[in-house]
Amino acid sequence: MSAPLRETVSVVVLASGLFWPPALLALSADAPPVAGAAAPIAASVNPPPLLLAANYRDSVDPSAYWVSEKLDGVRAFWDGTTLRFRSGRAIAAPAWFTAALPPHPLDGELWLGRGQFDALSAIVRREQPLESEWRRLQLHVFELPPATADEAALTFSERWQRLRQLVAAAGVPWLEAVAQFRVADCGELAQQLAATVAAGGEGLMLHRADAPYLTGRNDALLKLKPWHDAEATVLAHLPGKGRLHGSVGALLMQTDDGRRFRLGSGLSDALRQNPPPPGTRLSYRYTELTPAGLPRFPRYWRVADAF
Known part of the structure; x- marks a missing residue:
């Protein structure tokens, strides 16, 4: 059985009104730690400190995790005002695409479909976005960075429920919450992996159900692939x-x-x-x-x- 993750997540309030774990303030080298300062997170070009996946190990108990398909997309972080690559660079997305997103941080992947990474990469790299191309894309979100002090300590299970509510409230076809499911044991996990890969998927992602919001590479998020x-x-x-x-x-x-x-x-x-x-x-x-x-x-x- 995997040991529970025990990490206290402290937060500070920014001028934007968002509450962030201190690590997230690294989004900007001179980001103000208190309300009233002028530089918003959106002005940053530094990489946002996101949660990164570690490799799944046979010693892990998968029943402690939510499981989802690993999407072969482009990581995208919505800070409440700007859609960004993992590097922190702003994505040249059409105004209509971002206007429908909630004023709440979201973490996910831009996705075009299985086996479509090269085409997706070409679309999102354009400095001038083409509407006809972006109409084919979706932002699949899987994590909810905290926007209030209460959210900072929520478990992933609780954050996922709130994430689904935000997506439903947005009511647009290009914003989706990544589907999550549970498995009983390693055998069922292996079956799900085989079915996903057979259907053209890359593999599976496992989110620790009881994990608070964390950043960096740790066992709160695991990836499982046949390679x-x-x-x-x-x-x-x-x-x-x-x-x-x-x-x-x-x-x-x-x-x-x-x-x-x-x-x-x-x-x-x-x-x-x-x-x-x-x-x-x-x-x-x-x-x-x-x-x-x-x-x-x-x-x-x-x-x-x-x-």
Whole structure:
């Protein structure tokens, strides 16, 4: 059985009237800690300290968690006035899209559908949004950052209920609350994972039901996928042999901690002819880490997002 999370969440009030855990004030290096100051959170370009998922482990009791599909979307944080990427940069969303959002912080993902990440990425990167494209998008929200002192100590179960109420009150088709469900044990969780992946999904997310609002990477939020993924930097292009003669056979990659490995599986013929230049950050998938800390059976996934 997983031990309960016990973390006190203190809050302060900003000029906007929102209550935030102190960590969230890092949204702006000079954000005022008391009411009456002039700089709102929306002026920040620094990354908001959000809750980040740790990897699921077999020792975790899944019955203590709410479970949902892991959406292959773009993380989006609504601070009550501005929609932002995880980096803190403002998203160029149409005015009608954000006008319908509640004046309450929301955390979620912009989503176009399963297997549509590249198309979604192209849409949200535009400096001038195209209405016809944004009409196809939805903001799927899964977390409710506190807007009152009382909300700061709510459990995830309680926050999710309030989140559903806010979404229902907005009454627009492009704002959805991510569906959550419970499982009894690891066996049922495995069945749900298999069904999700078979339907084209990425995997599952697990929110600890009794967790207060937390930020950073911890066990309040877990991700479960049939593979692992990570990012590394292209160092060089390695020549191909045989059928691949004259094109790139593999990419020499380097992880953030300095480990080097070859990445060839998953590269399309087009990528081999026009490979990403050295310095490019790539996302790759792998089954596990070797004793030396290298990815086993790494496979190219996509160019890493820079949101």
